[in-house]
Amino acid sequence: MSDLALVPDKPLTAKESLRMSLENVAPLINPKTDFASIKGKIEPTRDLILKLIDPFSLSFDTDLVKEEAVDGVRYYTMKAKVTGPDGRTVTGWGKCGTDEVGSGERADHDALTKAETRALKRAIEAKAGYGMVNQLIVKFFGGYEEPRDVTPKEQPSEARKQLLDRLATFGPFLTEDEKATMRNDVKVLDTAALANYVRGWEERLHQKGAL
Numbered sequence: 001m002s003d004l005a006l007v008p009d010k011p012l013t014a015k016e017s018l019r020m021s022l023e024n025v026a027p028l029i030n031p032k033t034d035f036a037s038i039k040g041k042i043e044p045t046r047d048l049i050l051k052l053i054d055p056f057s058l059s060f061d062t063d064l065v066k067e068e069a070v071d072g073v074r075y076y077t078m079k080a081k082v083t084g085p086d087g088r089t090v091t092g093w094g095k096c097g098t099d100e101v102g103s104g105e106r107a108d109h110d111a112l113t114k115a116e117t118r119a120l121k122r123a124i125e126a127k128a129g130y131g132m133v134n135q136l137i138v139k140f141f142g143g144y145e146e147p148r149d150v151t152p153k154e155q156p157s158e159a160r161k162q163l164l165d166r167l168a169t170f171g172p173f174l175t176e177d178e179k180a181t182m183r184n185d186v187k188v189l190d191t192a193a194l195a196n197y198v199r200g201w202e203e204r205l206h207q208k209g210a211l
Helices: 014-028 046-053 107-128 132-141 158-168 176-188 191-208
Strands: 035-038 041-044 059-070 073-083 089-097
Touching: 014 046, 014 176, 035 132, 041 107, 041 132, 046 107, 046 132, 059 107, 073 107, 089 107, 107 132, 132 176, 158 176, 158 191, 176 191
Parallel strands: none
Antiparallel strands: 035 041, 059 073, 073 089
């Protein structure tokens, strides 16, 4: 059940509508392809940005506004304009240098694409009125830093077992979609991030009066 269900008779604001759409999109997100590590920081890929455009009924346009070379590094600055169903347009800016994406024939292309993605991210979040992409990063990775290898071990630690057991107790209060999302989330979270994840769910369920 969504938090929005607590106010069923009240018309949704634009911001609440975007939050509801984000809940619908979350199960479709693949952490392995929809995010990338840039110098140790987790950032969205263009694939993720495109997944956010359609459900929110947004349209966008991007332009290269500046290209420069400094000390052998080529920098690209992009401007993105995002328009919502209300007809209002917001603008976001993004910049990326070839030193962030590596060398090779695709360095300029990759830097340009990443600059565009950053611009679109900022514009979409400005339109939504909150950091939806940042929330997704925290949701799937527990933070903005590149996660350690969290491939499940055959014998999880006792601390992790306790956290997983705690999550299991939330089952009766969750929808099937929420359960599916939770199963996907725990696969990519290390124990420290999992602890924060459990606390987040506890707070959410307390607010609903379920715990």
